[in-house]
Amino acid sequence: MTASTEQSSAYDVGRVRDLAEEGAHARGPLLEILHSVQQELGYVDDTAIAPIADVLNLSRAEVLGVVSFYRDFRRQPPAQATIRLCRGEACQSVGAEGLVAHACERLGVGVGESSEDGRVSLDQVFCLGNCALGPSGVIDGRLVGRLDEATLDEFLAPYL
């Protein structure tokens, strides 16, 4: 059983339905409901799709399509720590893509995913306003510049 599946069993699908019913009459209700669900329950679990589709009279594929399209929506419980690496143009020109690949390989996750144990997630961002000191990232809420594989490894070490 994966961490995500274990979490699903505690996921309050009844509350999802309540939030969907409360938001059903808003303008553009789907996005509003999804934001409410994520805000209250931390993420949009797979089990949330059906009740939302049901209340809005949409297909599950339509709801899932929106959840998948917008990167703002998390599909897994938020990790304890998040590593966000900048893939903006300036950072790309100084090796950001190699760093992203390195982080994926070391953590065994893809961009936008959390580790199996839920301790860390890897995310991307497209400029942190720290271009002159790229490649940049935000690690545990702290802006870090001039990242290279060695310094990134130091930050990743507690999660390996």
Ligand code: FES
């Ligand atoms: S492009 Fe990475 S900080 Fe601006």
